[in-house]
Amino acid sequence: xxxxxxxxxxxxxxxxxxxxxxxxxxxxxxxxxxxxxxxxxxxxxxxxxxxxxxxxxxxxxxxxxxxxxxxxxxxxxxxxxxxxxxxxxxxxxxxxxxxxxxxxxxx
Numbered sequence: 001x002x003x004x005x006x007x008x009x010x011x012x013x014x015x016x017x018x019x020x021x022x023x024x025x026x027x028x029x030x031x032x033x034x035x036x037x038x039x040x041x042x043x044x045x046x047x048x049x050x051x052x053x054x055x056x057x058x059x060x061x062x063x064x065x066x067x068x069x070x071x072x073x074x075x076x077x078x079x080x081x082x083x084x085x086x087x088x089x090x091x092x093x094x095x096x097x098x099x100x101x102x103x104x105x106x107x
Contacts, residue, residue, distance in 0.1 A: 034095040038088025046081025053078060 003010060052074035059066045 033092055035088040035090070035092030038091060039085050040088075042081045042083070042085030042088060044081070045077050045084060049075055049077030049079070049081055 052071055056067055056071045056075050
C-alpha cells in the first residue's frame with residue numbers, strides 16, 4: 001500500500017458516504033446571487049467602451065480624419081463598466097458575509 005509522504009497515512013478517497021458535511025443532490029446552475037447582474041452589466045459596458053476606444057485609435061494609425069469628440073467620451077465607458085463590475089463584486093461580498101453571519105448566529 002502507498003502511503004501519503006506528508007501524513008504517512010493511506011490516501012482517503014472522498015465519496016458521498018464519507019464526505020464531512022452535507023452534500024446537495026442537485027446543483028442550481030441558474031441561481032443568480034446579489035451583484036451578479038451588476039457584474040454582467042459592467043462587463044457589457046466595459047466591452048462597449050473598449051470597442052469605442054479601438055475605433056477611436058484606428059484613425060491615428062491609418063492617417064484618416066479623426067472621429068468626432070463623442071467617440072472619445074464613449075471610450076470612457078471602459079472605466080464606468082469597471083466601476084459597475086467592482087460595485088457588483090462588493091455587493092456579492094457583502095451578501096456572502098451577511099449570509100455567513102446569519103448562519104453562524106443560527107447555530
